[in-house]
Amino acid sequence: MIKQNLIPPSNNAFSSFLPLRTKDKHYKFCWDSVLGYFVHLLYNKSLFTKDIDDFKGLCEKSFSKKLERDDISLWNVIDKMYFHNDELFKISPELLIFKATKEELDTNSKKLGDMYAGLLNGFTVESSSGVNLNFLEREIKNEFDKFHVSGKKELPKVAQTYLPFISEYFKKDLQFLNEKPSYLLNNFNEVIRLYGFLYISQMALNIKTWAYGEPTSKPCFFIVDNEKASEERSQVKNYGYDQLHDYLEYLYPYLFMNETLQEKNNVQPLWKFFESINDSHIDSLNQFGEAFIDDRIERKWYNNELNWHRSEDKKFVLNQLLDAAHMQFHKNKGRLATYNNTAVKGMLRNILDPFIQNRRRGGNVLAINQDYIVLLTNLVIGEREKLRFHEVIKEFEARGIYFDKQSQQNLIDFYERMGNVERMSDSGDAVYVRPTV
Incomplete structure (x- = not known):
């Protein structure tokens, strides 16, 4: 998996996992x-x-x-x-x-x-x-x-998939949709746009947790598009658009370094690559780290001196390599910030855009419209007759879409207007949601 001959590349290009480039x-x-x-x-x-x-x-x-x-x-x-x-x-x-x-x-x-x-x-x-x-x-x-x-x-x-858990839900949902070709045809664009967002957003939110094993769903909070996004909604504010934007900055440099360290035809996700590193690799990774920093300093891609610290700890070594890759694009410490900014803006404006709204004074938020809610609801319920509301929410979260309590109440109100809710009592646990397909 790790390259036999590690040499600092002359550019920061890569081609695995995401279509990220710099123009x-x-x-x-x-x-x-x-x-x-x-x-x-x-x-x-x-x-x-x-x-x-x-x-x-x-x-x-x-x-x-x-x-x-x-x-x-x-x-x-x-x-x-x-x-x-x-x-x-x-x-x-x-x-x-x-x-x-x-x-x-x-x-x-x-x-x-x-x-x-x-x-x-x-x-x-x-x-x-x-x-x-x-x-x-x-x-x-x-x-x-x-x-x-x-x-x-x-x-x-x-x-290769970077996020096995997202891929498993994608396969499950596509299998369900293929049994309903008319519904798939009417929603095919929305399905690929939805999963494009889920894949990129959850990859970004997992990109720095490579040392902790296989990725899991990370909190990413949305509002329903007809809601207000007030400052008091801490989960929406702290784990919504701003958090995602911050993490997107690390995708390009981390995925570049991940590919640089591996054989071209067998590039594994960063978290899986970390698991494969053993003691026999440490010396060559240390040598590569020193050579990489010297090369970038010679190219004047760092605004200040960066020193390599040799170590026998594989986590420390890989973390240094990723920091060295990211430093080139740092707005204050690197000379290539514009290129990474282009990649981040390109994703936001052209792939993630159906789920981003600008609320003027409230800034940008992650929002999901009612058509996507209906689609997502049908996917998570699948062939079942109905599902408890809190189980629907858990299925949303498993795919990477989170709602706070205010949005959850808004969802119940929306389902009731559609007529696909059964209330067994006033308790939220006794609210059942039926599919519309």
């Missing part, structure tokens, strides 16, 4: 392309080199064989129904793969898609059900299945 242009994503790329991963289907017009030609041939000669004009009707608008993408989630053909998939969107590959961690689902399709849609879906099989099969490379 604004790197954060211009096409979310349709990301969705198509994600479908390719989830359903284990190769990306096409042919576009949707090629597929339409095959459908036309197929329907022409099945239609009577006098009814051949029906193809024109089918064409207008499904190929001149987005109706084709409402037939089956798998057809969304056409939003990301090989030739049109831009580099930025692919890098973001690779983050979701890590989240999936090799997980795939079977072809979605066509039970509720009409006979025209079934023919199109059947033609798609044949069209895909005729191409060369590409097995996506299994990417």
Whole structure:
């Protein structure tokens, strides 16, 4: 796992776990392309080199064989129904793969898609059900299945996940959604935006706890988007947006150093890498630390002298290396602060943005709207008939979404307005929430 020959790199680039880079242009994503790329991963289907017009030609041939000669004009009707608008993408989630053909998939969107590959961690689902399709849609879906099989099969490379607990919930939720393809189609964008936020936010909140083993859900407090965020709400203030913003600063430098220390084709999460360090590695890590600091001082990437302290304690040594990586980007002690700021702003403005609101004098807060609440509620209840409210909250928290008591009361009020609450008594423990799907 650890590199045989540790040499300070000439730059701070890395490519594992997150699509973080140092220029604004790197954060211009096409979310349709990301969705198509994600479908390719989830359903284990190769990306096409042919576009949707090629597929339409095959459908036309197929329907022409099945239609009577006098009814051949029906193809024109089918064409207008499904190929001149987005109706084709409402037939089956798998057809969304056409939003990301090989030739049109831009580099930025692919890098973001690779983050979701890590989240999936090799997980795939079977072809979605066509039970509720009409006979025209079934023919199109059947033609798609044949069209895909005729191409060369590409097995996506299994990417490493940084957060096993988030990946497990992601897999569970996707398995549930795949059994309800219409609901998945209506919410697919929201699902990947939600889990993009959860993955990055929980990675940030866990990035400094690498010495304590596998990551766990860390408090990250939201408000419902129609609530006020007063200063008195200490959990929202102390464990909400400001906390997340502070921790995002460490992602780029820590993940860079983590990748620098490991063999390129086998980069493990920082917490797992720490577990693998043994006494035989300590000397080379100390030598690398001295060389890394000398290299950065020579490049004048530090504003002041930084000294390396040799140690036999692996935690102390790795902590020094991570501090040395971070110091380059420190607003007062480093010369590269602008680059890390670009990465932080790029995440906030282009990936995490659906869950951030500015409340003027109250500043930025993490907020979740009612559409996401309904989606999340359906996911956590799953196939169950109902779930106690406090168990719903626990399921939210397990995925990385926390609400204080005021927001929890707001949620109960919202569920009651929707009509999917059962009260067995006035006790909060006797409030049950039903799914809406």
